[in-house]
Amino acid sequence: MLQAEEDLLVISAQRGNHKAFNLLVLTYQKSLLRFAYKLCHDHELANDAVQDCWIKVSKNLYQLKDPRVFKSWLYRTLKWRVTDLLRTQLRDKNKCDNRLNKDFTGNNQETDFEHTSDVKSERSNAINRLPAIEKQMIHLFYLDEMKLAEISIILDIPVGTVKSRLNRARKLLQQKFDLS
Structure with missing residues (x-):
């Protein structure tokens, strides 16, 4: 997608055009999922983060002053959402660990596929x-x-x-x- 086309879609979406917003979602959904997964290595968490990101973007899109920075803003929003979810997940895990008073490091039985x-x-x-x-x-x-x-x-x-x-x-x- 050309930058000018993206800018027009962003402006249209800012004005309430649902079709324009849906086109933005279709354009970036796969790459956002890939990016989120690379950050957290958890498909469910990545899906949740991307969904939360789109919700936040839909609510705050009107605040974006320069449509040219939409892509960067979108990825930054996702990065922070993944970070928040990972932090929450870690906090919940630590609470569970403390409650059960066990060490869940477990055996590392990963198979070596690098060769x-x-x-x-x-x-x-x-x-x-x-x-x-x-x-x-x-x-x-x-x-x-x-x-x-x-x-x-x-x-x-x-x-x-x-x-x-x-x-x-x-x-x-x-x-x-x-x-x-």
Whole structure:
């Protein structure tokens, strides 16, 4: 979708056009779900976060002054919603742990799939093993194809910091592939 088309849809949705808002939802739903899942690794939590994000966006869209920043605003809203849900989930888990007075670390019985011949799977595994910040950078830049400035707005950090984090993520990935 061209930026001008998106801007017109946002303006229309701000004026109460439900069809325009639905088109925005259709345009971004899949990428928002991917982004939310990359942040939390839980399909249910990702779905809840995206749904909550759209509710918040529908209620606050009229406050958006510049339709050109809609995408960044949308992703930032989702990022904060996922963070809130993860925080709540952790708090609930800690309450449960304290009540039962048990350690739920359990046995780590994950199967090691990193040595498959499928290159795509190896890349995906390497990305998933990155620290959260670097994983987020790779996801936003390469998978969601966002510009550095958009990532800067979403994460509320300077563009230079985005560049350095992206560079660090690339180096970490390169090291992981060199060691294989």
